[in-house]
Amino acid sequence: MATANPTLPSAGPATGSRSFLSKLREGDEIARLITFLFATSVVLITILLVYELWINSALARQKFGLHFFVTQVWDPVLDEYGALPFIFGTLMTSSIALLIAVPLGIGASIFLAELAPARISDTLQFFIDLLAAVPSVIYGLLGVFIVVPLMRTVIFPALNKPFGYLPIFKGPSYGVGFFTAGIVLAIMVIPYIISVSREVLLSVPRDQREAALALGSTRWESTWKVVVPFAKTGIMGSIFLALARALGETMAVTMVIGNTPIISASLFSPGDTIASVIANQFTEATGDLYLQSLVALGLVLFLLTFILNGLARLLIVLTTQKGSEVTNR
């Protein structure tokens, strides 16, 4: 704005108040004020959320302190609560989901943005957007009726027979558990990764591709070595969005995870997540400490999301520098 002012002939002689009034009349100032209020409201809501979580978990924080993070017991009768099995379950299911969803999602978005004819790409995109709009309870039902039986009768025996000596494939399998929840979550987050990544890839300037092709690279080389690195930050963004949804997903996970707060290396073991246990137990939590421990779990989930997001941003910064070094060379 400051650099633009001298170019305006009328701006020079006008006094401060008159320029403010004239700006007001033009609506610029009003628009700025309103959008500023909207922007700050987001920050205010976040602050209010953390404040409420903090205040309403005071009892639990005083009683358990940092032990809350490492205690494995969750006993409403004895009023002893620990978050460890739920933190473990949340990280485990989200990791499985991302391990499946990231390669699938990015692969699909590359096809849709770079390789597929526009008509096919747009049609498929319509279905992907539709998938993103499906309520999570529907994915839960899909999990209960399809993934759970499949897990028990097909996937578990196939992995347990040859690799059963490995702790991660140990049985028994009830069909429900970390792996099942991870698969259902993966199906839920793939549309997010595809939609956002495709948009980002499509917005890569055309001359980048043309330059790569002109230098003699194949179509795949121009895609993989030029377009994808160019869009890296945006693709990472789509992965965070997916991660955020996976961390906080409640209904679909509750339906297929088995709701048992245990820590096990086996993918087939039942488990529990933070969001799921809060949804399960909040309405019937009677004691003050019980209730506040559930709120404390909410605070832990917030912290977890915060840390993971921070780490991911750090990753972006690091990889982008590395990427620019490569292109500089």
Added chain:
Amino acid sequence: MKRTAMLLTAVLAFGALMWAQNALLINGAGATFPYPIYSKWFDVYHQKNGNIQFNYQSVGSGAGIKQMTEGTVDFGATDGPMNDEQLKAFQAKRGSGILHFPTVLGAVVPTYNVQGVSGALNLTPDALAGIFLGKITKWNDPAIAGPNQGVKLPAEDIVVVHRSDGSGTTYVWTDYLSKISDEWKSKVSKNTSVNWPVGLGGKGNEGVTGLVKQTPNSIGYVELIYAVQNKIPYGSVKNSSGNFIKADLASVSAAAAGAAKDMPDDFRVSITNAPGKTAYPICSFTWLLIPEKFQDPAKRDAIKGFLKWMLTDGQGYAEPLSYAQLPKEVVEKEKKAINKIQ
């Protein structure tokens, strides 16, 4: 402009309608288990007394007690009686006592999916406690096979299924296990949700049923009404007289009759493992929670009127909905207790 005016008129008309109706609105919240009968009662009662309207939210027993204590509702409902601490908290916050009024009875039944077993299994208290403690792990264990001569039980691992959400059903189930097993009482005890020694959790009756149906050789527990309405097979349980009893309205009423003689004045009583030859051992009253003192006399009189109706004509609506009626002795005792409301 025209549309706004029309909208405004509509809102005003709606408001005027509500004003004209001028019904006394009484808010309640609590147990989900008696929701079908409560909504029936409140609906019928409103038709008979147009000036009184009940609004009941089935948010769960725990939430009902919480909202009562905070004074956001006029009455509560619970599947497990309030404990002494909760009563004290209510007294401290609201400055008056709270009264429990039993309304109907329900039962909790063991449901299972065992390969090769189609009929009702006979289950002893020891077998149920052993299974849910994780001590009995095979279906052909003598504790299960003993009372089921002639049934071919597989040598498979038992998969235990329980509720993952807090619920009155879990309270009744764990209350029963605490009564018949000292080990359960000391290790797990009773509550709306407990630290389960073994098993998978399912959300709601439908979640438990779903897991049991899908998982071979599993056992879980659900409300009798849910099992009856969804035609889920369930087992007989050995009662305190040594008879194997299958839960139905008659055997639940028998348990209530057995307990009615020793009914305490505050109605906070557990009737699991009740005496009586034909009594089903895993059942419970469900209660309305009414404060002793009302600020608003109109609300007080409305609730008193409803309670009187519920204890007489209202009971007739219970059995078609698969709830067991209150025994006569209990009804008489409750009628006297209504006078305590001020």
